[in-house]
Amino acid sequence: MGCRALIVLAVALLSGILFHTPGIAQSRSFRLGVPDVIAETGFLQYLLPRFSLKTGIRIEIVGDTAPSELRLSDGASGRAVFSGLGKTWVLTTPDEPNEHAVRFRDWLTGDIGRRTVDAFEANGKQVFTAALKQEDDSGPVLLSGDAVRGEQLAVLHCGRCHMVNEATRLSTIGSSPSFAVMRSFTDWQMRFEAFFALNPHPAFTLIEGVTEPFDISRPSPIVPVEMTLEDLDAILAFVSRIPPADLGAPIQYQ
Numbered sequence: 001m002g003c004r005a006l007i008v009l010a011v012a013l014l015s016g017i018l019f020h021t022p023g024i025a026q027s028r029s030f031r032l033g034v035p036d037v038i039a040e041t042g043f044l045q046y047l048l049p050r051f052s053l054k055t056g057i058r059i060e061i062v063g064d065t066a067p068s069e070l071r072l073s074d075g076a077s078g079r080a081v082f083s084g085l086g087k088t089w090v091l092t093t094p095d096e097p098n099e100h101a102v103r104f105r106d107w108l109t110g111d112i113g114r115r116t117v118d119a120f121e122a123n124g125k126q127v128f129t130a131a132l133k134q135e136d137d138s139g140p141v142l143l144s145g146d147a148v149r150g151e152q153l154a155v156l157h158c159g160r161c162h163m164v165n166e167a168t169r170l171s172t173i174g175s176s177p178s179f180a181v182m183r184s185f186t187d188w189q190m191r192f193e194a195f196f197a198l199n200p201h202p203a204f205t206l207i208e209g210v211t212e213p214f215d216i217s218r219p220s221p222i223v224p225v226e227m228t229l230e231d232l233d234a235i236l237a238f239v240s241r242i243p244p245a246d247l248g249a250p251i252q253y254q
């Protein structure tokens with residue numbers, strides 16, 4: 001129970017941060033009923049913030065017998081999402097599905113969610129295995145969002161170092177991979193969603209309402225990249241439309 005309280009706190013803290021971002025409404029939340037055995041693995045602290053950060057949707061963890069908009073169980077029917085701890089786990093929705101709960105279910109059974117499930121480890125070992133891909137979600141995903149604005153923002157903020165498009169070919173620094181090369185990684189979306197937490201970016205990146213201000217004793221070494229989560233969303237929409245570099249051929253981008 002103490003563990004569950006911690007999870008609620010962690011998710012609440014994260015969403016508290018998110019809700020200070022303009023444009024994300026308070027009502028974007030739903031309750032997820034989870035059995036204790038799953039809650040105790042630490043899996044939810046790993047999984048849920050990744051979804052909430054991307055969507056601004058807050059998930060409140062409740063016990064598996066409490067009223068909820070989405071329920072995880074080892075029942076016989078529902079959408080299979082992963083196996084682990086000797087069981088297959090399914091998600092069920094009540095008769096009137098909640099749109100945020102459905103979005104979470106689709107995210108969890110899509111490419112990103114399934115990779116996130118597989119990547120979770122406890123004591124150095126994989127705990128859960130994502131269910132097989134659903135037949136209906138095939139093909140590359142073009143993310144919604146303002147891709148045109150995303151390209152402009154990427155040129156402005158990332159083009160100092162990365163080759164974002166042809167126009168930034170000459171102005172970039174050699175040690176940064178081009179966007180086309182990074183787009184060819186199967187987990188490109190996860191990397192871009194979290195870029196601000198991945199080196200070298202934390203030293204110079206500020207995302208409104210998400211990152212902490214720089215330590216006074218360690219100011220940004222370069223003109224900081226300052227942006228919002230909405231800007232990042234637009235950049236993701238742009239990147240989803242970049243044709244991946246063919247890594248089989250000699251790389252022409254660097």
Ligand code: HEC
Binds near residue numbers: 161191
């Ligand atoms: C000051 C230079 C600089 C700027 C500005 C910059 N990056 Fe980077 N970025 C790098 C370097 C260098 C690497 C390679 C790090 C490595 O290989 O360890 C990198 C790596 C990445 C990666 C891969 C990270 C990983 O660990 O897989 C992503 C994604 C990325 N950048 C996205 C962005 C986005 C989006 C922006 C703009 C909003 C941006 N970067 C701005 C220098 C920069």
